[in-house]
Amino acid sequence: RKEVEQDPGPFNVPEGATVAFNCTYSNSASQSFFWYRQDCRKEPKLLMSVYSSGNEDGRFTAQLNRASQYISLLIRDSKLSDSATYLCVVTLNSNSGYALNFGKGTSLLVTP
Amino acid sequence: DGGITQSPKYLFRKEGQNVTLSCEQNLNHDAMYWYRQDPGQGLRLIYYSQIVNDFQKGDIAEGYSVSREKKESFPLTVTSAQKNPTAFYLCASSIGTRADRSNVLTFGAGSRLTVL
Numbered sequence: 084r085k086e087v088e089q090d091p092g093p094f095n096v097p098e099g100a101t102v103a104f105n106c107t108y109s110n111s112a113s114q115s116f117f118w119y120r121q122d123c124r125k126e127p128k129l130l131m132s133v134y135s136s137g138n139e140d141g142r143f144t145a146q147l148n149r150a151s152q153y154i155s156l157l158i159r160d161s162k163l164s165d166s167a168t169y170l171c172v173v174t175l176n177s178n179s180g181y182a183l184n185f186g187k188g189t190s191l192l193v194t195p
Numbered sequence: 196d197g198g199i200t201q202s203p204k205y206l207f208r209k210e211g212q213n214v215t216l217s218c219e220q221n222l223n224h225d226a227m228y229w230y231r232q233d234p235g236q237g238l239r240l241i242y243y244s245q246i247v248n249d250f251q252k253g254d255i256a257e258g259y260s261v262s263r264e265k266k267e268s269f270p271l272t273v274t275s276a277q278k279n280p281t282a283f284y285l286c287a288s289s290i291g292t293r294a295d296r297s298n299v300l301t302f303g304a305g306s307r308l309t310v311l
Contacts, residue, residue, distance in 0.1 A: 114294035126285055126302035127238075134296070170237075174294040181245075181292035183228075183300070187237035 086110065087173050089186035096193055100161050104189045106171030107153045110182075116147055116154045119170040121188065127170055130156075161193045197222045201286050201303035208273075208280070208310050216271045216306045218286035226292050227269035228300070230285040231255060238285065244269055245292050273308065281310045 089106045096102045108116075116133035131138065133145040133154050144157040154173075158165055171186035199220045208214045220227065226245050230238040240253030244263040258277025263269050269288075273280045286303040 115296045115298070117296070117299060119300075124283075124307075126305050127300075128302070129299050132296040132299065172300070174298070176292075176294045181294060183240075185238045 086182075086184040087171055087186040089169075089171050089189045091187060091189060093190040093192050096161050096191070098161060098163060098193055098195055100193075101157065101159050102161055102191065103155055103157045104169055104171075104191075105153050105155050106173075106186050106189075107151075108171075108173045108184070109152070110173075110175060111149075111152060112177060113152075113173045113175045115174045116145075117172040117174075118143075118145060118154075118156050119172060121168045121170055123167075130169070158191075161191075163193050163195065166191055166193045199286055199288055199301055199303035201284075201306050203306060204304065206306060206308045208308065210310055211275045213272055213274050214280075214308065216273070216284055216286075216308070218269045218271065218303055219267055220269075220286075220288045220301075220303075221267060222288055222301060223266070224288035224290055224301075225266070226289045227263070228287045228289075229253075229259070229261065229269070229271045230287065232283045232285060241271065241284075280308055283307050 118130040119127040120130045121127040137146045142159045146155045168188040168190050170188045174183045202217045228243040229241040239255050242261045244250035260272045284306045287300045
């Protein structure tokens with residue numbers, strides 16, 4: 084089983100729609116969670132950290148469900164500029180050391 | 196502004212040649228990383244370094260080498276032993292290697308290597 088799994092998509096949504104992605108992780112001891120955004124042929128950039136209580140940044144809301152071992156990203160009122168790949172990142176410290184695991188990403192295409 | 200600089204942005208190499216990719220950061224970060232990304236694939240860790248003069252192999256270290264002689268610099272050499280070197284290479288850094296939400300990765304703009 085992979086450490087971090089995401090639905091690759093693509094998710095095709097019209098402008099103004101609400102879209103949600105999930106990311107599941109296998110290690111229940113995982114400690115920190117992040118969403119990154121990657122535009123085509125560019126580097127990933129931090130979108131937001133995911134807090135235990137959930138957090139919101141404008142149109143973006145991130146949630147953590149430790150019981151079911153997944154994090155989610157909700158985008159409201161989608162814009163054309165939201166088209167990108169969204170990467171889930173999970174980190175933990177263990178006896179084996181520090182581990183930082185990336186999902187393969189979910190592709191979003193927002194259409195006019 | 197602080198950040199990570201990778202060079203060159205594009206590089207072409209003949210088979211059998213070694214090539215070195217540069218990565219410099221002025222963020223005062225202790226930890227640095229090299230990732231490889233292939234089309235439609237996720238990021239795979241090549242090497243990482245937690246501190247100067249120390250580095251560890253990642254998941255796909257074969258055919259690569261690194262050095263960490265200065266805190267700011269973490270160059271990656273792609274050797275002729277690497278069978279499929281054509282890829283997008285990303286360097287990143289973080290404050291350290293603690294699993295907390297303040298310890299985020301910052302990436303450079305990447306180096307795109309093509310082997311002819």
